[in-house]
Amino acid sequence: MNTWLFRPFTYIAGGKALLTGWLIMLFTSVVAYFSKTHFDGAIDAHSSFLTLPYFVYLLETLIAWGSVVICCYTAAVIFARTSFRFIDLAGTTALARTPMLGFALLNFIVPPVTNISDVTPMMLALSLAGLPFLIWTLILLYQAFSVSTNMKGNKAILIFIGSLLVAEALSKVLLHYLFPIMVNIRP
Amino acid sequence: MKAIKKSLPLSCPSCASPLKVTSLACEACDTMVSGSFELPLLARLAADDLQFVIDFVKSSGSLKVMAQQLGLSYPTVRNRLDDIIHNIETIEKNIKTSP
Numbered sequence: 209m210n211t212w213l214f215r216p217f218t219y220i221a222g223g224k225a226l227l228t229g230w231l232i233m234l235f236t237s238v239v240a241y242f243s244k245t246h247f248d249g250a251i252d253a254h255s256s257f258l259t260l261p262y263f264v265y266l267l268e269t270l271i272a273w274g275s276v277v278i279c280c281y282t283a284a285v286i287f288a289r290t291s292f293r294f295i296d297l298a299g300t301t302a303l304a305r306t307p308m309l310g311f312a313l314l315n316f317i318v319p320p321v322t323n324i325s326d327v328t329p330m331m332l333a334l335s336l337a338g339l340p341f342l343i344w345t346l347i348l349l350y351q352a353f354s355v356s357t358n359m360k361g362n363k364a365i366l367i368f369i370g371s372l373l374v375a376e377a378l379s380k381v382l383l384h385y386l387f388p389i390m391v392n393i394r395p
Numbered sequence: 396m397k398a399i400k401k402s403l404p405l406s407c408p409s410c411a412s413p414l415k416v417t418s419l420a421c422e423a424c425d426t427m428v429s430g431s432f433e434l435p436l437l438a439r440l441a442a443d444d445l446q447f448v449i450d451f452v453k454s455s456g457s458l459k460v461m462a463q464q465l466g467l468s469y470p471t472v473r474n475r476l477d478d479i480i481h482n483i484e485t486i487e488k489n490i491k492t493s494p
Contacts, residue, residue: 217468217470217471218467218468218471219466219467219468219471220468221468221469221470221471222468222469222470225468290473290474290477292470292473293469293470296468296469296470300470355468355470355471355474356470358470358473358474358477358478
């Protein structure tokens, strides 16, 4: 049970993981659209009061996942001592974002904050309830990186953290430049 | 009485050097052969690693087939193989450096 929750990539990877991950990401973006959840960064998730077109939510999810794949793949090419497949990394990192669906669902009951006076203890508690989903995602992302590239131990953890920080910066830059285009050009 | 599963000792319990075979026996006629024989490289692997190598050969060296048979993902099986390759390299290095 624990293996399926925290190390599912022992059993599933490659194309099957990629397809499943994409389907869950697609469903997550639909839920995010209705619960107004923004995945505006590689490991970011926020609620908002703004109503934006659906494709913004889909692109945010894709950018968040894509930047993690690009950065982890580059790091693995430099540091991994054995060969690995891109599709394993892409597939497992896509599936690792599954807990974000829980975060998007939770936002149906967490009202967005417009100013500091809106924050109530109840709301704070609900916001903290989203933290396990983020932690779970981080654990799964590390397992995805570790299993796909056969990197273990402290070195793997440090490389993964570094990659994630670069991915976060990359996703922010991409969103910064794409966001004005996304909201101005409606399909 | 519970049967004990014996495993081949590979290194000296005193100094951790690789062990050699010094005697072999025929159970049919009680003939004993003495000498100093090196253990084959694959026999120096741990039992589960050796079983993995046997399964790998039986599946014609296909990691995809092995992954399907074991119910594991492809990278999990490939990582196991990479770890065994690393173990073999370590054993080879130990053989070269041992007296």
